Amino acid sequence: MPFAVVGLGQCAYDILGRVDAYPAVDAKAELGEVLFQGGGPAATALVTLARMDIGTTFLGRVGDDDFGARIRSGLLAEGVDCGNLLTDPGRTSQFAFIAVEHGSGRRNIFWTRGSARPLSLSEIDPAPIRSCRVLHLDGLQQEASLAAARIAREAGVTTVLDGGTFRSGTADLLPLIDHLVVSEKFALQACGGNEPRRALEKLLSHGPRAVTVTVGARGSHTLSREGEEFHQRAFPVDTVDTTGCGDVFHGGYIYGLLQGWELRRTVRFAAACAALKTRALGGRTAIPTLAEVENFLSEQA
């Protein structure tokens, strides 16, 4: 049976620790709660979808270290297929140490990409991409992402890009993307300016059906090819940890696409998923079920 969603990108192993306050330079901080958990933008978006019973497979590569083994077992435990997750012998996995500030939920991410090599063109199996409904990319495997987006475009598969940082090869990818959901940093880098409204227009000129720029606690701004434009607020919650909020937003957004919802409903659903995610330490711990999101949204104005 084909997977509804194929994700391609980076997966990482996260070590998260809660600090009372983010320490000044040259200091020591004892961690309160500590959590070991898989992470990475595309991988965590797929976990979000898996919790809502959407069939997903992840294309990427880990090292053959302990962290790589745990990345894989973490995805499998969530029901994300790993038949396309390769292992690079003798190489190390991406990992991050994430210090989460108690009270504010603000987090500092110290990360390394590890030595495991990015996927090459020849390692992309076109079959799951051709037969899926949505291809989700996080732009962190550039060569493979470009190849996968071309396969998807030819097969009429919807493409979504999670843009965190605008890199040198990103421009080539943009014309192949249907839904661009990017960070404020990405938007401003892509447009060389500091005016978010102008950035939305400029990103839309690359051809996607819709562009959404997420601006953290200030919510998100969306502009569609049809000229629909709206702001979605960030839902207020008692925030424990904002790690992975963007990743989960993407998972929720793709869920909306799969349901065929209109854009405004899709973005509102995504915002609710991201808000609920912040309830606990870890990028994945508090990712909601479908029922939780529905209950939450029914309680909102």
Next chain:
Amino acid sequence: MPFAVVGLGQCAYDILGRVDAYPAVDAKAELGEVLFQGGGPAATALVTLARMDIGTTFLGRVGDDDFGARIRSGLLAEGVDCGNLLTDPGRTSQFAFIAVEHGSGRRNIFWTRGSARPLSLSEIDPAPIRSCRVLHLDGLQQEASLAAARIAREAGVTTVLDGGTFRSGTADLLPLIDHLVVSEKFALQACGGNEPRRALEKLLSHGPRAVTVTVGARGSHTLSREGEEFHQRAFPVDTVDTTGCGDVFHGGYIYGLLQGWELRRTVRFAAACAALKTRALGGRTAIPTLAEVENFLSEQA
């Protein structure tokens, strides 16, 4: 054959990563060099001695996780005996993520003690303590430290305390210590003041033969029972990482005690060990051999 030095205290697994600059709150920082290495005050002091061909054994406990296995194998690889290093089933080891700032060598330590239990009184084998020449404590296993210090005192074994933080039970330990080598923080906490000279006198009133307070790049201050008092400068070196400097200072200090050197020579040797340690990322990577310390000191004024 008895071990010359018994160390009792905490051992940890360190994940070290170099950052261009210590990041502001709520930011991401990509790590340059990354290193996985055993650490912990008493454990790293023993590694320092082992590199100088001194026989050492470590009393402590790790969890039965990957980190615990690596803590043990790291000590064994350095020639530190682990016959007295226990494993706590189903519990986790202490670990730290250490962000080291490029250029300055300043480091931020995010640490957790893990769930492995401290050693209890009944778990202390008195035999290696009675037969050693120096017992080194880092004060992080309080109940066991007190028991071990009593055994050492009865057997006429010299005791050294690495005091990092003055804890509630620390006062009980002080009368059993011969050489107190403590951080500025410990000294000021112990004396409730902010005047280092006064702290030296007050710490000496607990009965040790000598007190040394280390003050980082400003060197150290020493006061002995015989009234000898001196300042030792920190030797200038191109600092890559200051992690473990204090631990290595202790190792060098104990080496001097074993040689029967006078106090001033002992502290100068310890300062050289600590300076040379800073040459590379990691608490243990650049711990010098005896020949390296001797060469270094012969080049100094």
